[in-house]
Amino acid sequence: MRKKEYSCPNGCSLPPRRKELKQFSDGTYGFDFNDFTFCPCCGSLMPYSLKKLKEFFEVYDLHPALADAVKLIYKSEFESAAREAFVTVENYLKKKSGLDLHGFDLAAKALSFEIDKQSGELKRAPLIAINDLRNESKRNEQDGIRYMLMGFFQGPRNLYQHNHIGSGASNSISVIIEASFFLHLLDGHSITQNGRWIPKKADYQEIYQKMPKRIDRWRLIHLLKKRARYLKKKN
Numbered sequence: 001m002r003k004k005e006y007s008c009p010n011g012c013s014l015p016p017r018r019k020e021l022k023q024f025s026d027g028t029y030g031f032d033f034n035d036f037t038f039c040p041c042c043g044s045l046m047p048y049s050l051k052k053l054k055e056f057f058e059v060y061d062l063h064p065a066l067a068d069a070v071k072l073i074y075k076s077e078f079e080s081a082a083r084e085a086f087v088t089v090e091n092y093l094k095k096k097s098g099l100d101l102h103g104f105d106l107a108a109k110a111l112s113f114e115i116d117k118q119s120g121e122l123k124r125a126p127l128i129a130i131n132d133l134r135n136e137s138k139r140n141e142q143d144g145i146r147y148m149l150m151g152f153f154q155g156p157r158n159l160y161q162h163n164h165i166g167s168g169a170s171n172s173i174s175v176i177i178e179a180s181f182f183l184h185l186l187d188g189h190s191i192t193q194n195g196r197w198i199p200k201k202a203d204y205q206e207i208y209q210k211m212p213k214r215i216d217r218w219r220l221i222h223l224l225k226k227r228a229r230y231l232k233k234k235n
C-alpha cells in the first residue's frame, strides 16, 4: 500500500511504492524509492511535493501580484499558472508605462531610455525606471532587465500561448519566479539598492525621518543612547 502522501490525490492507481535499483546523483548505485513529484497518470502534484512546494513559497519573497498564479500551481494547473504569470507582468507593464502595447514591444518601449553620448547625460528618461540611471552599472541593469523582459515575452510566453510546452511543474514554477523577479524590479527595487549596512557615521536625523515604524524609531533612539554611553565610558 502507498501512504497517502505518496498517492495520487485523484486516486489513480500506481505501482506499489518500493525501493528499487537506482543511480544517485553522485554516480553511485543503491536501492531507494523512485518517487514521483506528480502523478504520472493525471499530472496532479503528489501530497508530499505539494507540501514541500508550499513550504518553499513560504520562505521565497514572491511578489504579491502573483498570488493567483501560485494558487494555480497548488491546484496542479501548471500551464494556466504560467499564463497567469505572463498576464500579470504584462498588465503591470501596461499600467506603469501607460502604453497600450503587448509583450515584446511593450517591454521594449516601456524601459528604453536615451543617453547623450557626448555628455553622458540622460537625454530621454524611460517610462519605467528601475533605478536612477546615474551610473553605468545602473544603466546596464535597466538595459539588461529590458532585454530579459523582451525575451520573456518573445520566448516562453509565446511558447506557452501556442501550446508548444511539454509543461511540467518545474517550467511553470520557473516562470512564476522569473515573473516575481521582474515585478519587484518594476516596483523600483533595483538589485543595486537592496538592504545594506548603515555606516557608523550617518545622518541619523535623516534616518529617523525616513522610518515609518514607530518601534524602529524607538529602537534607533535606544541604539544611539547605548552607543553614546559606551563612547563616554571608553574616553
Ligand SMILES: [Zn+2]
Pocket: 008, 009, 010, 011, 012, 039, 040, 041, 042, 043, 044
Ligand atoms: Zn493521478
